Amino acid sequence: MAVALRVDGLYAGYHGGRVLHGVGLTVEAGQVQALVGRNGAGKTTLVHAIAGLLRPYSGVVEIGGTDLAGRPAHQVARAGVGIVPQGRRVFPSLTVAEHLKLAARHQEGPMWTIKGVLELLPRLGERLDHRGDQLSGGEQQMLAIARALLTQPRVLLLDEPSEGLALDLAARVRGLVTGLAQAGLSLLLVEQRLDHAIEVADRIAVLDYGRVIFDAPTAQVRADPTTVQSMLSIDQPLPQGS
C-alpha cells in the first residue's frame, strides 16, 4: 500500500528541550491513522512538527517521497499537508464566507472547491454571513475542516477535532473522517477517546512521553482494548460490543 506520510526518527521540542524522542509513524494512502496518548504526551507537538509549525531538531517528515522536515508551514501545506488545529483557530471577526475565500485563494486546479465543501458541510452554507464568534463549537469545527480541505491536502492532520463537542456532533465529525478517507484522503487523527479511535481508524498508535510505544491495526485493539487502555492509564469507555 502506498505511504502518504512517513515520520521517522523525529526529535522536536521547545527551547532546546526535547518533547519528541525519535518518533516514527506512517499514514498509508486513504487510511485513518489514529494517535492517542495521555495529556502532555506530545501529540500536538508531533502534529506541529509535521505541519512545519514547529521546526524539528532532526528526523524525517516525508510526504509523497519528499522529506519536508524543517520546511516552513506554507511549503508543507503546498506539498499536500492540511491541518485542522486543536481549538479550531477560527477568526472571531471573519464570516464563514471570508474564511472560505481566504483558504481557497492560493490554490489552482483544486480538488476541493468552496461549492464542494459546502455540499459536504451544508450547515456552513446556511451560516455564510455569520462571524466566527457567532458559530457554535460544532460549526467552528466544520469550518476548520472546510478551510483545511480548501488547501487541497493529500494528508490531513486533525488534532482532537471532537474536543468540546456534544456527542452527536462528535459522531458527525467521525462520520466525516470516515467519508474523507473513503474519498482517498489520508488522515492522521489525534483522538482523546480510544473507543472513538477504534470506530474510525485503520490503525491506532499510542504516543507516551514523546515515543510511539504501540502501533497496530485497529482490529487488534478492538479485540483487546485493555492493552492500550492500560497505556493511557485512565478510565476509558470500552467500545460498544466488547
Ligand SMILES: Nc1ncnc2c1ncn2[C@@H]1O[C@H](COP(=O)(O)OP(=O)(O)OP(=O)(O)O)[C@@H](O)[C@H]1O
Ligand atoms: N509552546 C510551548 N512551549 C514550551 N513547551 C510546550 C509548548 N507547547 C507544549 N509544550 C510542552 O510539551 C509537552 C507536550 O505537549 P503537547 O501539547 O504536544 O501534548 P499533547 O499530547 O498534545 O497534550 P494534550 O492532550 O493535553 O493536548 C508538554 O509538556 C507541554 O507542556
